[in-house]
């Protein structure tokens with residue numbers, strides 16, 4: 659066994675909060691990040707004393723359950739790396755599915771798009787780079803998140819107009835949208851006890867939680883505003899809590915949207931709701 663493999667196994671064993679295989683890939687990810695070692699490389703001569711101090715500091719953070727994306731300051735989304743910070747949600751695979759669907763369903767050039775609750779900007783930046791010459795806008799209530807989103811757009815060369823907006827009390831200054839998309843906070847506070855500590859302790863509550871009394875508040879508010887922001891025939895796309903597929907679908911119908919669909923993600927859970935104004 660190479661020293662590289664030994665190191666991965668022994669460090670992974672010190673991460674009991676993760677399954678064995680996941681712990682091994684997290685350690686190898688850190689090693690690649692700091693030492694440039696690839697999993698596929700067989701290294702015969704490696705000596706821990708030559709490792710940078712930051713590697714050990716980051717490993718200590720990993721042991722606390724801190725997500726590796728926060729430790730490394732970046733996470734992958736739709737083929738690109740996005741800067742993340744404690745003010746932003748870590749982009750998720752489910753959201754990649756939403757972005758993929760929007761790109762496939764909307765091949766025309768020059769479409770006008772708004773993303774509400776943008777976080778790292780992973781949705782609007784990916785759409786700006788993958789769709790044909792779209793005009794893309796994005797808002798968030800968090801100034802800190804917006805700073806990261808702007809840095810991501812600059813680093814990735816995407817043209818997105820970002821602005822600050824509390825969607826519950828304000829309306830974004832855009833109109834005649836072709837596409838309105840949102841992955842808003844959607845976890846009722848009561849579900850906190852079912853969640854992993856590495857989400858609860860490290861990801862921003864502002865990005866995750868809604869009150870138990872009104873878990874659909876963001877969907878209803880955005881769908882109501884969408885009736886004015888979208889042009890006739892424009893499309894609304896939501897990422898949803900798997901538990902509220904029916905309710906979100908019914909709410910969109912009651913507001914007069916047509917072609918309402920609730921779709922499952924790759925794990926078979928209700929995850930995307932779409933409708934046409």
Ligand SMILES: C[S@@+](CC[C@H](N)C(=O)[O-])C[C@H]1O[C@@H](n2cnc3c(N)ncnc32)[C@H](O)[C@@H]1O
Nearest residue numbers: 749775776777798799800824825841842843865
């Ligand atoms: C679930 S996160 C989604 C982030 C990003 N779109 C993604 O998919 O990774 C929800 C986002 O909504 C933002 N948010 C929370 N309350 C908001 C509000 N009242 N108005 C606008 N944005 C809000 C949060 O700051 C957070 O960035």
